[in-house]
Amino acid sequence: MxxxxxxxxxxxxxxxxxxxxxxxxxxxxxxxYTISEVAAYTGLSAPTLRWxxxxxxxxxxxxxHNGQRRFGNRDLDWLAFVRRLxxxxxxxxxxxxxxxxxxxxxxxxDERREILERTRREVLARMAELQxxxxxxxAKIDFYAGAHPASERA
Numbered sequence: 001m002x003x004x005x006x007x008x009x010x011x012x013x014x015x016x017x018x019x020x021x022x023x024x025x026x027x028x029x030x031x032x033y034t035i036s037e038v039a040a041y042t043g044l045s046a047p048t049l050r051w052x053x054x055x056x057x058x059x060x061x062x063x064x065h066n067g068q069r070r071f072g073n074r075d076l077d078w079l080a081f082v083r084r085l086x087x088x089x090x091x092x093x094x095x096x097x098x099x100x101x102x103x104x105x106x107x108x109x110d111e112r113r114e115i116l117e118r119t120r121r122e123v124l125a126r127m128a129e130l131q132x133x134x135x136x137x138x139a140k141i142d143f144y145a146g147a148h149p150a151s152e153r154a
Contacts, residue, residue: 022080024073031073032062038071042079049079056096057082059103088119089126 024031025041039046052058053069058078062070085095098115101108 022077024076026073028073031071033071033076035069035071038076038079041076042083044079044083052079052082055092057092057099059099085119088123090119 025033025037033041035046035049038044038049042049044052049058049069053061058075061075062072064070082095085098090098094115098112101112101115
């Protein structure tokens with residue numbers, strides 16, 4: 001007789017910044033990219049990638065036996081997330097702090113959530129300001145579309 005344990009296995013949440021449907025140049029397990037390949041894929045320059053690593057924004061980059069950086073798909077995921085944080089207007093120092101929290105592990109989940117919630121509120125406030133600005137621009141465009149110089153009226 002075979003006994004099967006049907007207890008569901010629950011894993012702790014993983015802090016992965018993957019967007020559904022992301023396609024990488026190489027599959028997991030074969031995902032070792034040079035800095036120039038990552039620069040081409042992400043649009044970030046090699047000096048920027050080095051700087052990110054230096055300041056702790058891109059931690060734990062693997063190195064080859066001769067010291068060359070070897071990036072993986074998880075690094076590409078992280079860089080995509082960092083790019084999103086930059087779009088929010090988050091200061092680099094805050095992004096570095098967030099990266100440090102990620103490195104410290106699960107005990108920082110609450111603080112990370114608070115940072116992201118605050119950032120989200122700030123983004124929504126800026127979006128509302130931009131929507132108001134678009135409304136003003138639309139009104140001005142409509143005004144100028146309806147106004148004709150005196151030379152055209154004759």
